[in-house]
Amino acid sequence: MQTPLDELDIITAKRYGDRGYPHEEWTRLRKESPLHRFHPEGYKPFWAVTKQADIIEISKQPELFKSEGRFVLFPEPPEDQPSLEEAPPLKMLVNMDPPEHRDYRALVSHWFTPRAVRKMEERLEVITHELFDDLARKNPAEVEFVNEVAAVQPLRMITEMLGIPREKEGFVLKVTNENFGIEDPDFQREGDSREDRLGFLTEAFEYVSGLLQERREDPRGDLTTVFAGAKLNGEDPPVFELLSNYFLVMVAGHDTTRNAIAGGLLALIEHPAELEKLRRDPSLAEIAAEEIVRWTTPVNHFSRTATRDTVLRGQQIKEGDSLALFYASANRDEDVFADPFTFRIDRDPNPHLGFGVGEHFCLGAHLARLDLRVFFRIFAERVKSIEITGPVENLHASFVPGPKRIPVRYEIES
Numbered sequence: 525m526q527t528p529l530d531e532l533d534i535i536t537a538k539r540y541g542d543r544g545y546p547h548e549e550w551t552r553l554r555k556e557s558p559l560h561r562f563h564p565e566g567y568k569p570f571w572a573v574t575k576q577a578d579i580i581e582i583s584k585q586p587e588l589f590k591s592e593g594r595f596v597l598f599p600e601p602p603e604d605q606p607s608l609e610e611a612p613p614l615k616m617l618v619n620m621d622p623p624e625h626r627d628y629r630a631l632v633s634h635w636f637t638p639r640a641v642r643k644m645e646e647r648l649e650v651i652t653h654e655l656f657d658d659l660a661r662k663n664p665a666e667v668e669f670v671n672e673v674a675a676v677q678p679l680r681m682i683t684e685m686l687g688i689p690r691e692k693e694g695f696v697l698k699v700t701n702e703n704f705g706i707e708d709p710d711f712q713r714e715g716d717s718r719e720d721r722l723g724f725l726t727e728a729f730e731y732v733s734g735l736l737q738e739r740r741e742d743p744r745g746d747l748t749t750v751f752a753g754a755k756l757n758g759e760d761p762p763v764f765e766l767l768s769n770y771f772l773v774m775v776a777g778h779d780t781t782r783n784a785i786a787g788g789l790l791a792l793i794e795h796p797a798e799l800e801k802l803r804r805d806p807s808l809a810e811i812a813a814e815e816i817v818r819w820t821t822p823v824n825h826f827s828r829t830a831t832r833d834t835v836l837r838g839q840q841i842k843e844g845d846s847l848a849l850f851y852a853s854a855n856r857d858e859d860v861f862a863d864p865f866t867f868r869i870d871r872d873p874n875p876h877l878g879f880g881v882g883e884h885f886c887l888g889a890h891l892a893r894l895d896l897r898v899f900f901r902i903f904a905e906r907v908k909s910i911e912i913t914g915p916v917e918n919l920h921a922s923f924v925p926g927p928k929r930i931p932v933r934y935e936i937e938s
């Protein structure tokens with residue numbers, strides 16, 4: 525007998541850790557109940573939005589469906605502790621709404637336009653070649669791909685843009701892993717209290733505050749200097765919002781791309797004909813980047829809250845209801861994609877929602893695309909063979925899930 529829809533697990537970190545994204549469950553939901561109300565044990569209720577058209581409709585009405593408040597679904601904490609959803613430890617673009625959201629976004633958006641990002645291509649090529657040079661020197665030619673390869677290029681790029689010194693890369697990676705892995709036993713901080721679990725934020729804020737102060741005294745041409753000199757209507761922005769948004773750019777600027785690179789590798793290994801196609805014509809990396817983002821959908825969901833009663837897909841939505849936008853489900857929507865479960869690196873058109881849509885469309889989308897294009901072009905040119913040598917492990921997370929460990933053996937052109 526089929527599991528009743530209400531009992532499908534599409535949200536616990538454990539499910540994603542043990543079995544990956546719940547694509548079978550979403551396929552059923554898209555067909556049988558595309559806007560379905562869930563109330564799983566340990567969570568506050570939410571509507572699961574699984575069709576692309578509904579996600580677009582919601583995302584384009586930020587006044588009706590706000591991001592402030594419950595912007596990601598987390599389990600309820602023990603009774604004596606404030607919830608991450610109700611008392612978010614950060615106030616950043618992803619949980620702000622217009623008009624405030626637009627003002628904050630404008631502070632740094634000029635650094636992420638297609639034109640601004642194109643200037644980084646040469647540097648990205650150097651970083652990526654250096655990474656493959658290091659791999660070529662390794663003996664034996666074996667590596668844990670997620671942390672030692674996929675993480676390196678996007679992390680180095682965003683830290684260089686921010687002007688964070690290279691010796692601090694490890695620190696940035698650690699706080700990022702602790703942030704997105706807050707439900708993963710490998711990354712969770714020891715301790716029961718909220719303060720213990722969020723200790724990485726305190727450390728990151730301390731470090732970033734120091735760096736911002738340094739740039740105020742000694743400005744440079746980096747993104748930290750832009751944050752340090754930021755003004756909102758001629759005034760200094762509140763410190764908490766400034767630090768939160770810096771933190772967002774720092775961590776969102778590489779973790780997601782790492783997961784796309786790691787998931788992209790798995791997809792190419794699982795689809796050898798596609799890998800062969802890319803090897804024959806590495807310039808396909810440009811378009812393959814889109815398919816990799818569609819296929820992997822590193823940001824699985826964000827959530828919105830209805831600001832008044834409304835009707836969506838014939839369902840009555842009440843003021844205060846949460847709606848979880850499952851981008852990964854929308855990216856397999858049969859009404860939008862032909863053969864959505866086929867990985868095709870030259871899929872065109874590819875109107876995926878991997879970077880969201882509307883007001884909160886990913887600020888770093890052009891940078892992420894460039895990271896991926898450069899990575900997979902050089903990968904196709906230099907990596908002669910690559911195989912998985914042990915179990916692949918997934919992160920225990922339903923917000924930004926993805927592979928946590930992929931042990932590989934490879935041959936590389938030096």
Ligand code: HEM
Binds near residue numbers: 885
């Ligand atoms: C493959 C890589 C990436 C994916 C899949 C991704 C995905 C997303 C998605 C789905 C959103 C929408 C949030 C919402 O609906 O509320 C978003 C927002 C955002 N992303 Fe990305 N992202 C990626 C890379 C990056 C990079 C490289 C940066 C670098 C700065 C970045 C910075 C941001 C920021 C600042 C926002 C908030 C935008 C806003 O709320 O106005 N992301 N991203």
